[in-house]
Amino acid sequence: MTDTVRDQAATLADLVDLEAYPLDQPEHPRRAEAVAQAQDGLRTVGCAVIKDLIRPEAVAALDREIVERKHTTHYSTQVINPYFHVDPNPEYPDDHAVNTFLERSSGFIPGDSWEASSATDVLFRAPEMASFIAECLEIPELHCYADPLAGLTANILDPGQQFTWHFDTNDFAVTVLVAEADEGGLFEYVPGIRSAEDEGFDAIKAVLDGGRAGVHTLELRPGDLQIFRGRYSLHRVSRVPSHSRARHAAIFAYTREPGVIGRVERTRQLFGRVLPEHLAAEEARVRSDELLD
Numbered sequence: 001m002t003d004t005v006r007d008q009a010a011t012l013a014d015l016v017d018l019e020a021y022p023l024d025q026p027e028h029p030r031r032a033e034a035v036a037q038a039q040d041g042l043r044t045v046g047c048a049v050i051k052d053l054i055r056p057e058a059v060a061a062l063d064r065e066i067v068e069r070k071h072t073t074h075y076s077t078q079v080i081n082p083y084f085h086v087d088p089n090p091e092y093p094d095d096h097a098v099n100t101f102l103e104r105s106s107g108f109i110p111g112d113s114w115e116a117s118s119a120t121d122v123l124f125r126a127p128e129m130a131s132f133i134a135e136c137l138e139i140p141e142l143h144c145y146a147d148p149l150a151g152l153t154a155n156i157l158d159p160g161q162q163f164t165w166h167f168d169t170n171d172f173a174v175t176v177l178v179a180e181a182d183e184g185g186l187f188e189y190v191p192g193i194r195s196a197e198d199e200g201f202d203a204i205k206a207v208l209d210g211g212r213a214g215v216h217t218l219e220l221r222p223g224d225l226q227i228f229r230g231r232y233s234l235h236r237v238s239r240v241p242s243h244s245r246a247r248h249a250a251i252f253a254y255t256r257e258p259g260v261i262g263r264v265e266r267t268r269q270l271f272g273r274v275l276p277e278h279l280a281a282e283e284a285r286v287r288s289d290e291l292l293d
Ligand SMILES: O=C(O)CCC(=O)C(=O)O
Pocket: 155, 163, 168, 175, 187, 235, 236, 237, 249, 251
Protein backbone atom coordinates (compact mmCIF):
# COMPACT_ATOMS: atom_id res chain seq x y z
CA MET A 1 0.00 0.00 0.00
CA THR A 2 2.77 2.44 0.92
CA ASP A 3 4.58 1.43 -2.27
CA THR A 4 1.40 1.99 -4.27
CA VAL A 5 1.09 5.49 -2.90
CA ARG A 6 4.76 6.23 -3.55
CA ASP A 7 5.40 4.59 -6.93
CA GLN A 8 2.27 5.12 -8.97
CA ALA A 9 -0.65 7.48 -8.81
CA ALA A 10 -2.78 6.64 -5.79
CA THR A 11 -6.49 5.98 -6.17
CA LEU A 12 -9.24 7.21 -3.89
CA ALA A 13 -9.37 3.74 -2.29
CA ASP A 14 -5.68 3.99 -1.35
CA LEU A 15 -6.26 7.30 0.39
CA VAL A 16 -9.75 7.28 1.91
CA ASP A 17 -11.20 4.68 4.27
CA LEU A 18 -14.02 3.73 1.88
CA GLU A 19 -15.20 1.01 4.26
CA ALA A 20 -16.07 3.54 6.94
CA TYR A 21 -16.89 6.33 4.47
CA PRO A 22 -18.07 4.96 1.08
CA LEU A 23 -17.62 8.21 -0.82
CA ASP A 24 -17.69 6.20 -4.05
CA GLN A 25 -21.24 4.98 -3.34
CA PRO A 26 -23.56 8.01 -3.29
CA GLU A 27 -26.53 6.02 -1.93
CA HIS A 28 -24.67 4.18 0.82
CA PRO A 29 -26.21 4.67 4.31
CA ARG A 30 -22.80 5.13 5.95
CA ARG A 31 -22.03 7.96 3.54
CA ALA A 32 -25.47 9.47 4.19
CA GLU A 33 -24.85 9.27 7.93
CA ALA A 34 -21.49 11.07 7.59
CA VAL A 35 -23.12 13.76 5.44
CA ALA A 36 -25.94 14.25 7.96
CA GLN A 37 -23.48 14.64 10.85
CA ALA A 38 -21.36 17.09 8.91
CA GLN A 39 -24.40 19.11 7.88
CA ASP A 40 -25.42 19.35 11.51
CA GLY A 41 -21.98 20.63 12.57
CA LEU A 42 -21.85 23.11 9.73
CA ARG A 43 -25.35 24.41 10.45
CA THR A 44 -24.78 24.82 14.16
CA VAL A 45 -21.14 25.93 14.51
CA GLY A 46 -19.89 26.27 10.93
CA CYS A 47 -17.49 23.37 11.39
CA ALA A 48 -17.52 19.62 10.72
CA VAL A 49 -14.88 16.98 11.38
CA ILE A 50 -14.93 13.65 9.56
CA LYS A 51 -12.79 11.52 11.87
CA ASP A 52 -10.16 9.21 10.34
CA LEU A 53 -11.36 9.75 6.78
CA ILE A 54 -7.81 9.33 5.49
CA ARG A 55 -6.21 5.91 5.91
CA PRO A 56 -3.19 5.89 8.27
CA GLU A 57 -0.78 4.77 5.50
CA ALA A 58 -2.06 7.59 3.32
CA VAL A 59 -1.56 10.14 6.11
CA ALA A 60 2.08 8.99 6.19
CA ALA A 61 2.31 9.40 2.40
CA LEU A 62 0.75 12.89 2.55
CA ASP A 63 3.22 13.93 5.23
CA ARG A 64 6.13 12.50 3.23
CA GLU A 65 5.00 14.63 0.29
CA ILE A 66 4.90 17.71 2.51
CA VAL A 67 8.34 17.03 3.98
CA GLU A 68 9.77 16.49 0.46
CA ARG A 69 8.33 19.86 -0.63
CA LYS A 70 9.02 21.78 2.53
CA HIS A 71 11.88 23.69 0.91
CA THR A 72 9.26 25.38 -1.33
CA THR A 73 7.38 26.80 1.66
CA HIS A 74 6.87 30.53 1.51
CA TYR A 75 7.30 31.69 5.10
CA SER A 76 6.28 35.18 6.02
CA THR A 77 6.08 36.84 9.37
CA GLN A 78 3.61 39.67 9.37
CA VAL A 79 1.63 41.59 11.88
CA ILE A 80 -1.91 41.51 10.52
CA ASN A 81 -5.42 42.49 11.49
CA PRO A 82 -8.17 39.84 11.03
CA TYR A 83 -8.66 41.02 7.44
CA PHE A 84 -5.00 40.39 6.53
CA HIS A 85 -4.32 44.13 6.40
CA VAL A 86 -0.91 45.26 7.61
CA ASP A 87 -1.40 49.06 7.71
CA PRO A 88 -3.41 51.05 10.26
CA ASN A 89 -6.70 52.49 9.03
CA PRO A 90 -7.13 56.13 10.16
CA GLU A 91 -10.92 55.89 9.67
CA TYR A 92 -11.11 53.76 12.83
CA PRO A 93 -9.90 54.43 16.39
CA ASP A 94 -6.55 52.98 17.48
CA ASP A 95 -8.16 50.46 19.81
CA HIS A 96 -10.56 49.12 17.13
CA ALA A 97 -10.44 45.56 15.73
CA VAL A 98 -9.39 47.00 12.36
CA ASN A 99 -6.34 48.56 14.00
CA THR A 100 -5.38 45.53 16.10
CA PHE A 101 -2.44 43.69 14.58
CA LEU A 102 -1.11 40.28 15.67
CA GLU A 103 1.68 38.00 14.49
CA ARG A 104 1.17 35.51 11.68
CA SER A 105 4.36 33.54 11.23
CA SER A 106 3.40 30.39 9.36
CA GLY A 107 4.24 29.40 5.80
CA PHE A 108 2.47 27.89 2.82
CA ILE A 109 3.62 25.29 0.37
CA PRO A 110 2.05 26.53 -2.91
CA GLY A 111 -0.16 24.49 -5.21
CA ASP A 112 2.39 24.29 -7.97
CA SER A 113 4.71 22.23 -5.73
CA TRP A 114 2.58 19.07 -6.14
CA GLU A 115 2.58 17.23 -9.44
CA ALA A 116 -0.65 15.70 -10.70
CA SER A 117 0.28 12.14 -9.69
CA SER A 118 1.01 13.03 -6.06
CA ALA A 119 -1.26 11.52 -3.43
CA THR A 120 -2.12 15.00 -2.13
CA ASP A 121 -3.20 16.23 -5.57
CA VAL A 122 -5.17 13.04 -6.29
CA LEU A 123 -7.08 13.45 -3.03
CA PHE A 124 -7.76 17.15 -3.67
CA ARG A 125 -9.03 16.53 -7.21
CA ALA A 126 -11.07 13.36 -6.59
CA PRO A 127 -14.64 14.14 -7.80
CA GLU A 128 -15.98 12.00 -4.95
CA MET A 129 -14.35 14.37 -2.45
CA ALA A 130 -15.82 17.48 -4.08
CA SER A 131 -19.33 16.00 -4.24
CA PHE A 132 -19.16 14.71 -0.65
CA ILE A 133 -18.01 18.11 0.63
CA ALA A 134 -20.67 19.90 -1.45
CA GLU A 135 -23.37 17.76 0.15
CA CYS A 136 -21.98 18.42 3.61
CA LEU A 137 -22.16 22.15 2.86
CA GLU A 138 -25.63 21.78 1.28
CA ILE A 139 -24.61 23.42 -1.96
CA PRO A 140 -25.30 21.96 -5.40
CA GLU A 141 -21.74 21.45 -6.61
CA LEU A 142 -18.13 22.31 -5.93
CA HIS A 143 -15.10 22.86 -8.11
CA CYS A 144 -11.43 22.82 -7.21
CA TYR A 145 -10.31 26.42 -6.62
CA ALA A 146 -8.63 27.24 -9.92
CA ASP A 147 -5.94 29.36 -8.29
CA PRO A 148 -2.65 27.70 -9.27
CA LEU A 149 -1.01 28.59 -5.94
CA ALA A 150 -3.86 28.73 -3.43
CA GLY A 151 -6.08 25.85 -4.63
CA LEU A 152 -4.01 23.16 -2.96
CA THR A 153 -1.66 24.24 -0.18
CA ALA A 154 -0.08 22.99 2.98
CA ASN A 155 -0.02 25.22 6.00
CA ILE A 156 3.27 24.81 7.84
CA LEU A 157 3.68 25.89 11.44
CA ASP A 158 7.26 25.30 12.47
CA PRO A 159 8.25 25.42 16.13
CA GLY A 160 7.70 28.92 17.50
CA GLN A 161 5.13 29.90 14.87
CA GLN A 162 1.44 30.83 15.04
CA PHE A 163 -1.30 31.71 12.56
CA THR A 164 -3.18 34.44 14.34
CA TRP A 165 -6.90 35.30 14.33
CA HIS A 166 -8.30 36.01 10.88
CA PHE A 167 -11.12 35.48 8.40
CA ASP A 168 -10.75 33.56 5.17
CA THR A 169 -11.76 35.15 1.89
CA ASN A 170 -13.34 31.86 0.78
CA ASP A 171 -16.74 30.92 2.26
CA PHE A 172 -15.38 27.60 3.51
CA ALA A 173 -12.14 25.66 3.70
CA VAL A 174 -11.31 21.98 3.74
CA THR A 175 -8.34 20.83 5.79
CA VAL A 176 -6.66 17.50 6.43
CA LEU A 177 -4.39 17.55 9.46
CA VAL A 178 -1.33 15.61 8.36
CA ALA A 179 1.12 16.07 11.25
CA GLU A 180 0.20 17.46 14.64
CA ALA A 181 2.34 19.45 17.05
CA ASP A 182 3.26 17.79 20.36
CA GLU A 183 1.79 20.81 22.04
CA GLY A 184 -0.15 23.87 20.83
CA GLY A 185 -0.91 24.23 17.13
CA LEU A 186 -4.61 24.01 17.99
CA PHE A 187 -7.36 25.19 15.67
CA GLU A 188 -9.62 27.64 17.50
CA TYR A 189 -12.66 29.45 16.12
CA VAL A 190 -15.58 31.67 17.00
CA PRO A 191 -18.64 30.58 15.00
CA GLY A 192 -20.51 33.29 13.12
CA ILE A 193 -18.82 36.24 14.82
CA ARG A 194 -19.64 38.31 11.73
CA SER A 195 -22.12 38.05 8.87
CA ALA A 196 -22.43 39.57 5.42
CA GLU A 197 -24.50 42.36 7.01
CA ASP A 198 -22.71 42.84 10.33
CA GLU A 199 -18.94 43.23 10.83
CA GLY A 200 -19.18 42.23 14.52
CA PHE A 201 -16.25 44.49 15.40
CA ASP A 202 -16.78 44.56 19.19
CA ALA A 203 -16.89 40.79 19.59
CA ILE A 204 -13.87 40.44 17.31
CA LYS A 205 -11.90 42.97 19.33
CA ALA A 206 -12.64 41.07 22.55
CA VAL A 207 -11.17 37.87 21.08
CA LEU A 208 -8.11 39.67 19.68
CA ASP A 209 -7.51 40.98 23.20
CA GLY A 210 -7.48 37.44 24.59
CA GLY A 211 -11.15 37.01 25.49
CA ARG A 212 -12.40 33.42 25.36
CA ALA A 213 -16.15 34.09 24.98
CA GLY A 214 -17.49 31.93 22.13
CA VAL A 215 -14.08 30.38 21.36
CA HIS A 216 -14.18 26.70 20.38
CA THR A 217 -11.01 24.59 20.40
CA LEU A 218 -11.16 21.78 17.87
CA GLU A 219 -10.09 18.21 18.63
CA LEU A 220 -8.36 17.34 15.37
CA ARG A 221 -6.08 14.35 14.75
CA PRO A 222 -3.98 13.42 11.72
CA GLY A 223 -6.23 11.84 9.09
CA ASP A 224 -9.31 13.84 10.07
CA LEU A 225 -11.00 16.01 7.46
CA GLN A 226 -12.24 19.39 8.63
CA ILE A 227 -14.81 21.43 6.73
CA PHE A 228 -14.94 24.97 8.01
CA ARG A 229 -16.86 28.13 7.20
CA GLY A 230 -14.04 30.67 7.63
CA ARG A 231 -15.62 33.69 6.00
CA TYR A 232 -17.76 34.55 9.00
CA SER A 233 -15.94 32.70 11.80
CA LEU A 234 -12.84 34.28 13.28
CA HIS A 235 -10.20 31.56 13.67
CA ARG A 236 -6.54 30.85 14.35
CA VAL A 237 -3.99 28.13 14.83
CA SER A 238 -2.41 28.70 18.25
CA ARG A 239 1.35 28.93 18.65
CA VAL A 240 3.46 25.78 18.30
CA PRO A 241 6.01 26.02 21.12
CA SER A 242 9.71 26.02 20.21
CA HIS A 243 10.25 22.56 21.74
CA SER A 244 7.44 20.92 19.69
CA ARG A 245 7.41 19.17 16.35
CA ALA A 246 6.05 21.19 13.41
CA ARG A 247 2.34 21.11 12.50
CA HIS A 248 1.47 20.30 8.86
CA ALA A 249 -2.01 20.63 7.38
CA ALA A 250 -3.08 20.10 3.77
CA ILE A 251 -5.65 22.69 2.73
CA PHE A 252 -8.02 21.99 -0.14
CA ALA A 253 -9.88 24.99 -1.52
CA TYR A 254 -13.08 24.47 -3.49
CA THR A 255 -15.40 27.07 -5.02
CA ARG A 256 -19.06 27.10 -6.03
CA GLU A 257 -18.20 28.41 -9.46
CA PRO A 258 -15.46 27.04 -11.68
CA GLY A 259 -12.47 29.18 -12.66
CA VAL A 260 -12.07 31.33 -9.50
CA ILE A 261 -8.62 32.94 -8.94
CA GLY A 262 -7.31 34.76 -5.82
CA ARG A 263 -6.48 38.45 -5.38
CA VAL A 264 -3.07 39.74 -6.41
CA GLU A 265 -2.23 41.44 -3.11
CA ARG A 266 -3.28 38.49 -0.96
CA THR A 267 -1.43 36.06 -3.22
CA ARG A 268 1.78 38.09 -2.90
CA GLN A 269 1.29 38.19 0.87
CA LEU A 270 0.82 34.43 1.19
CA PHE A 271 3.18 33.11 -1.49
CA GLY A 272 5.59 35.97 -2.22
CA ARG A 273 4.78 35.95 -5.93
CA VAL A 274 1.91 36.03 -8.39
CA LEU A 275 1.37 34.30 -11.72
CA PRO A 276 -0.05 35.78 -14.93
CA GLU A 277 -3.39 34.12 -14.08
CA HIS A 278 -3.66 36.32 -10.98
CA LEU A 279 -3.08 39.55 -12.91
CA ALA A 280 -5.65 38.62 -15.54
CA ALA A 281 -8.25 37.66 -12.93
CA GLU A 282 -7.76 40.93 -11.04
CA GLU A 283 -9.00 42.81 -14.08
CA ALA A 284 -12.13 40.72 -14.35
CA ARG A 285 -13.00 40.44 -10.70
CA VAL A 286 -16.52 40.97 -9.44
CA ARG A 287 -16.91 41.39 -5.70
CA SER A 288 -19.43 39.15 -3.97
CA ASP A 289 -20.03 41.24 -0.84
CA GLU A 290 -19.14 44.56 0.80
CA LEU A 291 -17.04 43.28 3.69
CA LEU A 292 -13.67 44.94 4.37
CA ASP A 293 -11.47 42.32 2.69
O1 LIG B 1 -3.92 25.19 9.22
C1 LIG B 1 -5.12 25.24 9.43
O2 LIG B 1 -5.73 24.39 10.08
C2 LIG B 1 -5.95 26.38 8.89
C3 LIG B 1 -5.15 27.62 8.74
C4 LIG B 1 -6.03 28.74 8.25
O3 LIG B 1 -6.89 29.18 8.94
C5 LIG B 1 -5.87 29.26 6.90
O4 LIG B 1 -5.00 28.78 6.18
O5 LIG B 1 -6.61 30.16 6.52
